[in-house]
Amino acid sequence: MIKAVHNASRRTFLRSLSIFGGLFIAKHSAAALEGDRQHAESFSVVAGPYLQTNFGNEMCIQWITNADAHSWVMYGSDPEDLHLKATGNPELGLLPLGQIHRVTLRNLVPGKTYYYRVVSKEVLDFQPYKLSYGDTLSSDVYQFVNQDVAKSKxxxxxxxxxxxxxxxxxxxxxxxxxxxxxxxxxxxxxxxxxxxxxxxxxxxxxxxxxxxxxxxxxxxxxxxxxxxxxxxxxxxxxxxxxxxxxxxxxxxxxxxxxxxxxxxxxxxxxxxxxxxxxxxxxxxxxxxxxxxxxxxxxxxxxxxxxxxxxxxxxxxxxxxxxxxxxxxxxxxxxxxxxxxxxxxxxxxxxxxxxxxxxxxxxxxxxxxxxxxxxxxxxxxxxxxxxxxxxxxxxxxxxxxxxx
Structure with missing residues (x-):
């Protein structure tokens, strides 16, 4: 939860896609319009967080917001003490702003359980010498195990x-x-x-x-x-x-x-x-x-x-x-x-x-x-x-x- 402070053969099946393609496009267009309406109402996380990794003591956390935001992850090995902070990778010294947020936690301890929450602060206006923020969203606390690559199974x-x-x-x-x-x-x-x-x-x-x-x-x-x-x-x-x-x-x-x-x-x-x-x-x-x-x-x-x-x-x-x-x-x-x-x-x-x-x-x-x-x-x-x-x-x- 995010808080503020969406019996056929393969050949026959593929033919059916071309027949009903117009219906699918209409369905997705309607979903897009609904997404626009939600965006106009309030700043929100529309998907995630979701985890990805190639293991090796790293964990990538991604989530999607319906407006541009500055985002980060608070994490630690104690759910009551998320004292570590990670942001997206900077490019040329600039931290990412946008709607697709990706933060990678690095140098994790093999076999340890970690707890985290994602945080996004809405960007309302970005002027050359002034950045104005709106609401800040903070998720519930989630957990994952940083799998030891040397595990036996x-x-x-x-x-x-x-x-x-x-x-x-x-x-x-x-x-x-x-x-x-x-x-x-x-x-x-x-x-x-x-x-x-x-x-x-x-x-x-x-x-x-x-x-x-x-x-x-x-x-x-x-x-x-x-x-x-x-x-x-x-x-x-x-x-x-x-x-x-x-x-x-x-x-x-x-x-x-x-x-x-x-x-x-x-x-x-x-x-x-x-x-x-x-x-x-x-x-x-x-x-x-x-x-x-x-x-x-x-x-x-x-x-x-x-x-x-x-x-x-x-x-x-x-x-x-x-x-x-x-x-x-x-x-x-x-x-x-x-x-x-x-x-x-x-x-x-x-x-x-x-x-x-x-x-x-x-x-x-x-x-x-x-x-x-x-x-x-x-x-x-x-x-x-x-x-x-x-x-x-x-x-x-x-x-x-x-x-």
Whole structure:
């Protein structure tokens, strides 16, 4: 709370998007108008706070206000004594002002629980020699654990391809209520396409902030649908990472790849303004270096998360390009598991020595009865995946023993 002192096949499903696209745009335009009305009424936090991290004793805290503000975080190891203060990163000596607030807490102690509140002071008028402030908003006190990267076990869940179905994200997260997780991973296509900020807030940032993200960090990689629409060029501002990255937690090294679009770059719908081939090639070069790093080679398990799987995703250009670029590297690097989405059909593909020497697990979605939640638990000796459908029934499981 913030106080002052929002059963179809994949191919059939995608066709339906073009039929009802006008309705979606109208819906989001109405949401934008409502956001403007709220802005005119009072200064408020419209989403967050939500946590993101690559671990390594740092935690990024973000939140969104409906007007420009100067913001900071008060934090400490005692909820009654939040005596430490952190602000956004200055650029050329200037602290950030705006509506999207990002503050990173650094030099945290491994394994320690931290408490924090976010504070935003509205900027009413900014003259050359006078800055006038309005209301100051101060949140409740939240908490998170700064996970020790040397911990012996890691546990997380994966959601994918929800395509902003009404209430789906809340229902899927509720299936894991009461469980302790180190992070929550969104493996792409949480949306149909990117329209505006109200869509992003209502479709993701607001529900996850209420459900878990103020206390447990999220990771989010784009699917092909997050690359579409005018607002696709703006969503990176709302996340510490939305593209490719790597991090270590416990016995696992995690590789996150941003697989981009599934169509050729020259497709007319892209209007000659994309270069996903080049972007995927950049990631392949990066991964070739990553697989040589001690954090990768010494890990008990090496897990890749990528929206478009390297195989079993028809013959669209993006799928074929992923297989061509990444599969030889995965085989050479002895990747233990690839977690994907995109096909809208859950399937576990065991290793195939002639093609891919690693298992590929694909999450389902987005229709009722087809959505999945993947629970992943990794220790020094084994990796376990349990797959639930959207009614909470376990529909499959898979175990990998350490080589």
């Amino acid at each position: 890691v546990s997380f869940i994966v959601l994918n391809d929800l395509h902003e179905k009404s209430g789906a994200i809340e229902r899927m997260l509720a299936l894991d209520a009461g469980k302790t997780r180190d992070f929550v991973f969104f493996n792409g296509d949480m949306f149909d396409y990117q329209v505006d900020e109200p869509q992003l807030l209502a479709g993701l940032l607001q529900p996850i902030s209420k459900a878990f993200a103020s206390n447990v960090p999220l990771h989010y990689v784009r699917g092909n649908h997050e690359t579409r629409g005018v607002f696709a060029r703006s969503i990176a501002k709302y996340f510490k990472h939305i593209g490719y990255t790597a991090f270590t937690l416990g016995p696992a090294r995690f590789i996150v790849l941003d697989t981009g679009e599934d169509k050729v770059d020259s497709h007319p719908v892209y209007g000659e303004v994309v270069d996903f081939d080049g972007y995927r090639e950049e990631q392949a070069q990066w991964f070739a270096q990553e697989m040589q790093q001690p954090e990768f080679t010494k890990a008990a398990f090496r897990v890749v998360l990528m929206h478009i799987p390297p195989f079993y995703s028809e013959d669209e250009h993006g799928s074929v390009h992923c297989a061509t670029l990444f599969n030889p590297l995965f085989n050479t690097a002895q990747v233990d598991l690839v977690l994907s989405g995109h096909t809208h059909v859950h399937k576990i593909h065991a290793p195939n020595p002639e093609i891919h020497r690693y298992p590929i697990i694909i999450g389902g979605g987005p229709q009722d009865g087809e959505r999945t939640l993947l629970r992943v638990d990794i220790s020094q000796e084994q990796l376990d995946v349990e797959v639930l459908n959207d009614s909470g029934k376990k529909i499959s499981e898979y175990r990998i023993d350490r080589h």
